[in-house]
Amino acid sequence: MKCDDLKKIIGDKQDVKELPADFLDAVLTPYLREKFVSVSPIVVRIKEVRERAAEIAKAKNEKEYQNDGFKLQQRFEVGQAAEVACENRLGLPYGTIYDSSVGNNVDYHHPDMIRLGYRIGCKSSQIHNAPMISPNSEYPNIVCLVNYIDGHFPVAYVAVLGVATQKLVREYGSFALLRVAEKRDKVGFYGFDYLEPLPKIELSKEISCDKAGV
Numbered sequence: 001m002k003c004d005d006l007k008k009i010i011g012d013k014q015d016v017k018e019l020p021a022d023f024l025d026a027v028l029t030p031y032l033r034e035k036f037v038s039v040s041p042i043v044v045r046i047k048e049v050r051e052r053a054a055e056i057a058k059a060k061n062e063k064e065y066q067n068d069g070f071k072l073q074q075r076f077e078v079g080q081a082a083e084v085a086c087e088n089r090l091g092l093p094y095g096t097i098y099d100s101s102v103g104n105n106v107d108y109h110h111p112d113m114i115r116l117g118y119r120i121g122c123k124s125s126q127i128h129n130a131p132m133i134s135p136n137s138e139y140p141n142i143v144c145l146v147n148y149i150d151g152h153f154p155v156a157y158v159a160v161l162g163v164a165t166q167k168l169v170r171e172y173g174s175f176a177l178l179r180v181a182e183k184r185d186k187v188g189f190y191g192f193d194y195l196e197p198l199p200k201i202e203l204s205k206e207i208s209c210d211k212a213g214v
Contacts, residue, residue: 001031003172003193010190013176024179028190029128035192036127036145041157042085049080049098050154078156082124082144083112085158090201097122111139116201120163123189130177130188133169140165143195162195 006027013019020027083098097112112122124144125131131143143164147157168191177188 001027001034003031003191006031006190007172010174010176013174016176016178019176024177025128028130028177031190032127032130032145032192035161036147036159039159039161041147041159042088044081044084044088044156044158046077046081046154046156049084049156050077078124078126078146079122081146081156082158082160083122085144085156085160086112086122086142089160090198092116092201113201118199118201120199123164124158129179130190132178132186133164133173133189134186135166135170135173136185137166137169140196141169142198143189143192160198161192162197163199164189164191164195168194 009023009027010019016024080098084094086092087094087097096116111119113120119139121137121139121141122144123131123133123141124146127145127147131145133141133143140163143161145159145161147159149155149157169187169189172191172194173187173189175184175187177190178186
């Protein structure tokens with residue numbers, strides 16, 4: 001299936017309730033899984049990521065953490081696993097994109113790769129959800145899909161798929177793909193067939209991070 005096939009079904013619908021009852025599970029999820037297996041995924045061992053995500057989730061929004069701390073932690077965990085995978089795919093040292101610091105939301109309202117001198121973000125989701133991206137974003141985003149394998153040594157398989165331009169997000173993004181009620185500042189992105197290749201990143205001499213495996 002192609003994203004243009006999805007577009008014919010989604011149209012100008014604004015809410016998930018307007019879609020066919022089984023659309024997300026029977027159509028969207030298989031489409032996302034197909035894109036996931038189209039590339040060789042990066043294997044990320046997420047012990048450190050998981051620990052930091054728990055701390056960040058608790059610090060970000062105490063009220064939301066009390067309501068569903070695991071869900072909030074998992075959201076940060078998925079995003080940070082994708083950042084580590086992007087570093088690996090782009091040949092960058094560990095910690096150049098992945099930010100394990102704990103702070104306020106306002107401190108992170110900038111492109112994930114701004115430290116490298118590039119106005120490029122990193123957006124991700126688990127493989128049964130469309131990545132959520134702002135249609136009003138002022139910069140492109142690397143798009144990733146994340147699949148968990150939980151066990152004694154939990155890992156995340158991350159497919160780093162390409163770059164979504166602002167125009168592409170506006171063309172292939174829909175509020176109807178949000179599985180839960182969200183603020184209408186983001187859309188579910190599904191235009192994977194038109195993603196652009198990953199950029200070639202050159203590190204500035206001022207960037208210095210410890211090299212670590214994933």
